[in-house]
Amino acid sequence: MTAAPGFTFVDLFAGIGGFHAALTAMGGTCVFASEIDRHAAAVYERNWSMDPLCDIVDATTDRMDVPEHDVLAAGFPCQPFSKSGFQRGMDEARGTLFWNILRVLEERRPAVVLLENVRNIAGPRHRHEWEVIIASLRELGYQVSSQPAVFSPHLLPPERGGRPQIRERVFIVATLAGSEAAKIDPLPVVTRGPVDSWDPQSWSLEQHLPLTAESEVDGRERYALNGDEVEWINAWDDFVATLRRDGVRQLPGFPVWADHFTPLDHLRIPVGTPDWKKNFLHKNALLYTTHRQAIDEWLSRWNGLAHFPASRRKLEWQAKDAPSLWETVMHFRPSGIRAKQPTYTPALVAITQTSILGAHKRRLTPREAARLQGLPEDFTFGEQREALTYKQLGNGVNVAVAYHVLREQVLRDRDVIAQNAAGLVAAVDAAPLNPDVALEKEEVLAELGRPGARTPVALAG
Known part of the structure; x- marks a missing residue:
């Protein structure tokens, strides 16, 4: 019997919800989100109808507050880890924010882990941190490449939701496969090159973003x-x-x-x-x-x-x-x-x-910057200061890139993933190549008054 398409995910260190947009477009349902920045959390709640201003682990009782789920997504912060002896795994991650992710993985065992960070995490200055992250995931039975998967939205063609922005980020994508399979070191799930023979020099901001017509830029004097x-x-x-x-x-x-x-x-x-x-x-x-x-x-x-x-x-x-x-x-x-x-x-x-x-x-206006990150046109930042909006977008994950990386991981490891999350595999099979298509459907549902849908609010430009 074929599983119905659909899966659950959690969104940790969630920011304003780039992962939420990507995984929702793929057919996922968010069951938990966490973000400590109150401004970003307010934007997240306004757009996704979830309050993420909560802890992953209850500080008083040490109780895990994250429910069962199929995919764990996190744009986690990079911290220096202690160098205790010759350890290279979970022991060294204790006391860091990354330890919270490991606690969730240890207790909930999601089928797939999707982590994103800046390019430098895989550089020479963070070699130790990188080794700890990879070793920690393998200790928990996750198969993960020791080589970074580096990707940028300008490498995706428009028909896959790509955007004219060079934004190289490292993705750490792991599949729950068991202790023996975790010893295998696979190649990165994506390569640092154009997809489908796309020529990145073919991008046009005017055409593909698109830029807002000058006569339609609200409050143009501000920009x-x-x-x-x-x-x-x-x-x-x-x-x-x-x-x-x-x-x-x-x-x-x-x-x-x-x-x-x-x-x-x-x-x-x-x-x-x-x-x-x-x-x-x-x-x-x-x-x-x-x-x-x-x-x-x-x-x-x-x-x-x-x-x-x-x-x-x-x-x-x-x-x-x-x-x-x-x-x-x-x-x-x-x-x-x-x-x-x-x-x-x-x-x-x-x-x-x-x-x-x-x-x-x-x-660039805030609306154009939001387009660069692949957020839907009805995404709103409310009345907050524009400096905060630019900051949040600069900290965010690109929607199409997250979508593409997860899709490639599921397609590659589909047989293993299907054993733990058959609905995830079915969702990826059913999902369009371009997350924009699914997000546009969300906008239509919002206009029809779907309960819990985002309410379109004007955003400059």
Whole structure:
């Protein structure tokens, strides 16, 4: 007898509910959610009709409050683990937030674990943490790859719910398989490359996000560039045009530092300067020496950039052959003005570095940022400050990526997973390739007044 499609999941360290959107679109039902940030929890409850402001384990009684479920999803925080002797498993995770996840797994034994974290968790600085996580999951009978599964929404084509945002995240996906099978080290469930022969350079923010029509951006003045910002971009746009007139076909890919323009034969690098900085100082001196007259004329036109903040006297050009700075996507960063091609955006981050749309002379709106994360159009942040909204989106998981990674895991391990969660396998078989399709159905149900459905509320842009 074939199982009816459907499964249960829990959403730990839930944020505003990116995993909730992905797993609901796949046919899942959330039976528990936990998030300690009260602002994020309020957004979660507003959109998913669940209050996640609760503990995973009761601090007083040490009772497990998480019910039985098929999939455990968590965008868990990375903490340094203690290095107690030669242990590399659960003992070292005690006292950390990751221990809460292990407690749930130990007591509830869900069929699949879906964890997400920043790219650096699999880097050399966190090698120990990575080893502890993998060893801990294997101790509990979960088969998991020791290699990170790294993926980004810009690698998924639009028909699979991809988004024009480069946002590399590490996914740790484990299947409950027993102690012997847990000793097997499988390959990562996804690879760091385009799906279905998709060319990421084919993205268009205007078409695929899509960007909101300027006439429809509510409160556009809040996102428009101010006079100083326009001047900074105009100055560096003039620099781009100046070099091109001087015969430079490919603009420098290294950071351009106006404060360090000096003739090559005058360059003096202090003892102790790091090698990476020596390299950039030398390249800036060579650039200046080669185009000295043109650059001096440019500096003269802009008063040597003397009235610019130090971080705005730097340019990081990553926009290849874009004809103008005003035809790129920009970030104002501490390291300078970074310009990229207007195909896909840099990753949303949980700080005030919202992408600037050069052609529109404004920043991304909250609605456009929510689209970048794959959240449905009726998703609302209520009346909270927009700075909080950008932060929450920057901390969130991309819906289509979570959907894709879980789908690939279930398809690969379907026989093992079916022994513990046949409804999960059936749900994946029945689900569309694109989570947007399922989420759009949710919007229709909401408009028809389905009990517990989200109520669409206007969000700027």
